[in-house]
Amino acid sequence: MFITKLSIVIPAYNEGKTIHLILDKIKTVELINQLAKEIIIVNDCSKDDTEEAVLRYRQANPEMNIQYFKHEVNKGKGAALHTGIGKATGEYLIIQDADLEYDPAEYNDLLKPVVNGFADVVYGSRFMGSNPHRILFFWHTIGNRWLTFLSNMFSNMNLTDMETCYKLFNTKMLQGITLRESRFGFEPEVTIKLSRIPRLRIYEVGISYYGRTYEEGKKIGWKDGFRAIYCILKYGLFKAK
Known part of the structure; x- marks a missing residue:
């Protein structure tokens, strides 16, 4: 597939x-094959100065x-993704958290299997490869691996x-x-629904991970883990649409 633009x-x-x-990190990335970048920010009714920071940055970097889009009420990460996905015009899109846990310099690592004609979807795995990974929470790691196992x-x-x-993607x-999950259930929902698409080619590549503590702004919690289990059963076992 010929690609001209990546939506972020x-x-x-x-x-x-x-x-x-x-x-700033996205700005400095030179994409493979000189792909253009479309940056879509969805502010999920932040209570801080997120909007001012984005608009100030956009004005300084025309x-x-x-x-930029915003929700008038807080709907959750999944809902913000639904809005952003609907606005995307690039042939491919990648999801980027607004924190500093993931490095945009690795976009090309995910793009290569697509550009080379092997993949339709690429996941960046924090549990593969030799890239740097911050040492943080034991139980989060166990939980992530267990949720992945259950999803698989x-x-x-x-x-x-x-x-x-x-x-x-x-x-x-x-x-x-059709995506329905408005919070962190987006991940298992989209994964299981992708698995049902005939002949879809899904790849993984190793990425680095610069995780945050809760004091530094991490938001996901144990309730989201239980929701992920619910979503895996809902969309996997009971095949909800």
Whole structure:
């Protein structure tokens, strides 16, 4: 497939302190084959100065294709992704958190299997490869691996990191999937629904991970883990649409 543009979808909630830093990183990335970048930021009704930070950055960097949207009420990360996915116009899109846990310099690692004609979807795995990974929470790691294992049981895939933020999709294909989860259930829902698409080629590549503590702004919690289990059963075992 000939690709001219990559859409970068960024859900943001109370990320006023860091969003300019991630945009700086995206700005410096030179994409493979000189692909254009479309940056779509969806502010999920932040209570800090996220909006001011984004608009200030966009005004200072008019050469960057930054599109800004906001929710008038907080709906959750999944809902922000739904909005951003619907607005994307690049042939492929990647999800980028507004914090600094994932490195945009690795976009090309995810793009290579697509550009070379092997993949339709690429997941960036925090549990593969030799890239740097911050040492943080034991039980989070166990939980992520267990959720991936459970997801694999129902999707019949052998992913190592279903919960990863970095997922690269064919845009039209993703826009054709009905997505319902408004919070962190997006990850298992989209993974299981992808597994049902005939002849879809899904790849994984190793990525680095610069995780945050809760004091530094991490938001996902144990309730989201239980929701992920519910979603795996809902979309995997009971095949909800």
